[in-house]
Amino acid sequence: MEQDHLAESLNDLLTNVSTMIRGELQETNNVLELVEKMNTRVAEEYKGFGDVASGLTIFVEQLKCKSGSFDEYVQQIDTIEQQVTEFEAVISMLDKYVSLLESKVHSAYQIPPP
Incomplete structure (x- = not known):
């Protein structure tokens, strides 16, 4: 009976440790998903900045051509x-x-x- 109680306590301990580790892994997974979403959003912003920079480059080249005529x-x-x-x-x-x-x-x- 005492062995059954010891086995049950050991089983509870391992179950609790497993649950705790699973929770920690889930938390880490959630943080990584959040970082991935943030990286995606930042990449979209920088892509927009790249588009603006390309447009400005074209505009500057046009201005250079026009100013050359002056x-x-x-x-x-x-x-x-x-x-x-x-x-x-x-x-x-x-x-x-x-x-x-x-x-x-x-x-x-x-x-x-x-």
Whole structure:
């Protein structure tokens, strides 16, 4: 009778350990399923980002093509800016000569400066 009680206790112990291990494995399995679903969702998000990046790459290439057609105009504007700078320098020099000439005329004819 005591052996039956010992066998029954041992059987209960093994059943409880088996149940505990099964529960732990089920919990691990649930976590792994959750991680798998999360990975799938993240992969879908990154695929969307890849699509956006591809679209942006195409858009940038189109902009480069369009901006290339403006290079000629940019060069013309740079040339005009350079000519304006040179023209301003000539005007400044002429202004100095005119002022000098006016002062000589005023002193030659003894006209008081304005």
